[in-house]
Amino acid sequence: MRDRAQRAIAECKLIAGFTEEPGRTTRRFLTPPVRDVHAHLRDRMEALGMTVGVDAIGNLRGLWQPEGTDRMSETARKRLILGSHIDTVPNAGAYDGVLGVVLALEWVQIAREIAFPMPIEVIAFSEEEGVRYGVPFLGSRAVTGIFVEKMLADEDAEGIRMEDAIRAFGLDPAKIGEAAIDPAEVYGFVEMHIEQGPVLEAENLQLAVVDAIVGQTRLGLRFIGQANHAGTTPMHLRRDALAAAAEWITSVESAVRDAAAGDEPGLVATVGKIELKPNAGNVIPGTVDLSLDLRHDSNYARSQWANHLLADARRIAHQRGVEVESVVKMSERTTEMDRHLTARLASAVEDAGFPPKRLPSGAGHDAMVMAARWPATMLFLRSPGGISHHPDEAVREEDVEAALLVGRKFMEQLAAEVR
Ligand code: HGY
Ligand code: MN
Ligand code: MN
Numbered sequence: 001m002r003d004r005a006q007r008a009i010a011e012c013k014l015i016a017g018f019t020e021e022p023g024r025t026t027r028r029f030l031t032p033p034v035r036d037v038h039a040h041l042r043d044r045m046e047a048l049g050m051t052v053g054v055d056a057i058g059n060l061r062g063l064w065q066p067e068g069t070d071r072m073s074e075t076a077r078k079r080l081i082l083g084s085h086i087d088t089v090p091n092a093g094a095y096d097g098v099l100g101v102v103l104a105l106e107w108v109q110i111a112r113e114i115a116f117p118m119p120i121e122v123i124a125f126s127e128e129e130g131v132r133y134g135v136p137f138l139g140s141r142a143v144t145g146i147f148v149e150k151m152l153a154d155e156d157a158e159g160i161r162m163e164d165a166i167r168a169f170g171l172d173p174a175k176i177g178e179a180a181i182d183p184a185e186v187y188g189f190v191e192m193h194i195e196q197g198p199v200l201e202a203e204n205l206q207l208a209v210v211d212a213i214v215g216q217t218r219l220g221l222r223f224i225g226q227a228n229h230a231g232t233t234p235m236h237l238r239r240d241a242l243a244a245a246a247e248w249i250t251s252v253e254s255a256v257r258d259a260a261a262g263d264e265p266g267l268v269a270t271v272g273k274i275e276l277k278p279n280a281g282n283v284i285p286g287t288v289d290l291s292l293d294l295r296h297d298s299n300y301a302r303s304q305w306a307n308h309l310l311a312d313a314r315r316i317a318h319q320r321g322v323e324v325e326s327v328v329k330m331s332e333r334t335t336e337m338d339r340h341l342t343a344r345l346a347s348a349v350e351d352a353g354f355p356p357k358r359l360p361s362g363a364g365h366d367a368m369v370m371a372a373r374w375p376a377t378m379l380f381l382r383s384p385g386g387i388s389h390h391p392d393e394a395v396r397e398e399d400v401e402a403a404l405l406v407g408r409k410f411m412e413q414l415a416a417e418v419r
Contacts (some may be wrong), residue, residue, distance in 0.1 A: 004109070005400035008102045012395075015040060015086070015102075016094035024391065026090045028156075029127040029138065030058045030169040037086050041101065041124055048108050050122070055179035056171050057142040058126030060086070064108050065119050076418040078187035079119040081374075082107055085128030085139065085366060093393020097128060099381070100192040103400070107407040116411045117419050118187060125366050132156045132165070134220065134291075134329050140366035144373040145180035181373075188341045188375035190410075191367040192403055194395055198386030199359060206399040207406065208359040209346045210378035213368040214266070215299050215334035217306050219292040221313060223248075225322040227278055227286030242276050242285035244320045248313050252292070255312070256305070267296045267305065268362070297334050297360060335368040338375030345377050348410035354402055363388075379403060 016025045018036040027033050038060050045052045045062035052062045063079070084100025104122040111120055123143065130136030133154045141147045152163035152173050163173040200208055225241035249271045256269040273291040292309065296302040310326050317324035346356040359380060370376040381403055384394040 001401045001404045005397045008400050011102045012094045012098050015098050024091045027088045028132040029087050030165050044105050056175035059139045060124040062122045076117045079121050080187050081121045081189040083123035084191050085125040087127050087129050089129050089389045095194050095393050095395050103192045110408050116415050128366050137369045140369035142176050142179040147176050183373045186374040189370040192379045195380040195383045196363045196388035200382040205357050206382050206402045207354050208357040208380040210361045211337050211358045213335045213361045214295050214297045215302050216295040216332050216364050218330040220327045220329050221290050222325045223288040228284045230282040239321045240284050241288040244322045245288040248316050269294045299333050335371050337377040341375040342377040348406050351409040352405040
């Protein structure tokens with residue numbers, strides 16, 4: 001399996017070259033390089049004997065059917081879904097998302113070799129990060145039938161509406177509803193993904209089975225002051241939107257840092273995006289738009305902290321004579337992975353000769369959306385250096401090989417039950 005692991009890593013590196021920005025990997029929802037990824041994966045899927053299509057939200061979907069599916073037991077006719085996302089953050093690594101799709105195709109190769117008796121659908125989700133339109137999980141929302149139509153009117157940084165981006169890719173937004181899968185046809189969903197954190201490396205472990213995915217809230221805030229001349233406006237007469245935002249950002253960071261060190265371990269808050277207008281060195285900033293990404297495994301604590309930090313924004317804005325507006329871009333509850341499917345995956349990990357480590361995920365994943373409709377679980381691979389959302393993101397050959405060995409055990413165990 002080591003040669004297949006090497007092949008999988010090489011494939012991730014090849015796909016990383018399909019980018020909006022030469023020299024670094026950036027691939028947002030339905031941008032031109034996604035076509036190259038689709039073309040590459042379509043060839044791979046067709047070579048595996050899969051029927052391939054692209055649904056109306058841009059998910060690339062391949063279905064592998066074993067011989068004689070019509071004679072199967074009820075369970076055996078249900079499909080196992082594998083996959084992950086192919087969109088990336090700006091200046092991304094080569095493995096976040098894509099590795100899960102490439103490994104899924106390697107599992108299909110193994111399924112062919114062991115005459116696995118169940119259909120397998122591999123989905124390359126079109127949008128998980130939420131970079132282009134600020135809302136993540138568009139692909140898995142469509143597959144699970146919870147896509148919100150009004151998002152089609154959302155505009156990206158270039159003012160392109162989501163529905164127009166979908167049409168420009170050659171898809172019909174009116175058909176997004178057809179992307180949904182009937183839960184009665186699904187056995188379960190397994191997503192393979194890099195851990196994107198330091199735990200497995202710190203414990204010298206290769207793999208972990210994910211038992212829960214931490215809830216997250218994504219807010220958009222706008223501080224509205226008064227743009228004015230930088231040279232003629234005295235300090236006491238200013239309504240500086242950026243100074244207000246800056247005070248709030250440092251207040252968020254210190255309050256959450258203290259809480260995480262105290263009675264809210266695991267609480268994290270990040271202001272990752274900021275845009276100011278008019279963004280000129282000799283003009284006092286009039287408007288500042290920024291993001292807040294807030295995560296905690298307690299849904300209650302997360303919502304309490306969201307309210308607290310928004311109240312802090314209003315306090316600072318009031319003191320500085322500026323206004324502040326906020327919008328909830330997304331709120332996903334902490335999601336338990338399916339106990340039975342997670343136990344089955346842990347047993348395959350153990351069977352393959354690895355400790356059945358269980359780990360909650362601090363990163364969001366399509367599995368948290370899929371889990372609302374059918375059993376879902378995840379397999380984590382060690383992240384060397386604990387780094388992700390960065391070009392230094394890496395994965396080790398032996399860990400990719402381990403995930404393939406687990407795949408063989410997982411499918412052999414399942415096959416023995418459903419045959
Ligand atoms: O941001 C996240 O949690 C994931 O990487 N999309
Ligand atoms: Mn990511
Ligand atoms: Mn990811």
